[in-house]
Amino acid sequence: MDWDREARTGLPEAVFCAGKTPAQIDAILAEARAAGRRVLLTRLDPARRDALAAKEGLDYDAASATAILGGPAPARPGRIAIVTGGLADLPAATEALRTLAFCGFAGELVADVGVAGLWRLLERIDAIREVDVVIAVAGMEGAIFSVLAGLVTAPIIALPVSFGSGVSAGGRLALDAALGSCAPGLVAVNIDNGFGAAQAAIRMLSPRGGTAQNAGPS
Template structure:
């Protein structure tokens, strides 16, 4: 009897495809999951370079692995073409989480730009990229330290903003708790928050928001 069950119907049921959290799984377990997938596509998160390197060569050959985000795509690649969701990243140190979100979006077919190094310590950097950010229908904001980007950005754009606190920081900001508190305590109306370092969760929320908005617009056009 297998010790895992893949939810292949999740995308049809929820709009977000199944993903495999590799943290806590042995290379043998990950390899077994990949073997069971056959040619079907899977998105893997938290796959360390060490675990990736210990997978059988046949398994690694079927993976598009990104060491920065520790994500991998199993199966045939699909070119992301759908616009509308963007990822805004406060600092270069936050890029692993931002890349996780962007890769999860790409897996779902979204051509999501990553607008990096626009933390509010140099507010001009954010303002220079604001026209590009305002083109997005949903924005994922990724920041560590004090998490000031969340409130500032949510006060400047009309799109829904999904905040992702990261564990980047030291002292009172260590572990992402300060950024998480900042996101949860924000006075910017409509800002929503996912867990620390949860780029995949933010991407999943953005996909659901985007598709709900698109469905509503389609229904309005059909009834007009």
């Protein structure tokens, strides 16, 4: 584990559990407990979670496939809205929410306001305009990315998700919609990368250097 990452970058280390064995994850958790470290685990599916030898103290959320050891960080200033086109987008959106909470930010979820029922978004738009950063989450054609980027002044981070059918399957269409948007200033992360979207939002809110101490190599 790169325990010095936060000192260098202002962003904490996390454990990407996909592809790791339960024994490897147990070893990482044992190291963290021995050192008194907080840890965020992502892509921890229920089967791997159930196979862990030491699950005590793990705050597990099956919907987002995340777990937190050691609780959230102290509250930090800044308002981040996570806006989803549909309820099927919630796994990636919740991963972003949990990442924000781990880092001390209270994300505000605005769910199921996609362009197929545009009035739902317009009913919430005044509240969305009050936040500092917006993470827009969508599959299918990803239309909500450009719509939001044309309506609010806050930075918009497009988070495409793999939900969809036909040409939308796998999330590539939503990603291409974000990359090809005519709305200026829209940025995007990779498909289903709720963790990365949350970390990008935190960077946008942090002062230059974040919590890093400009440390050199340890």
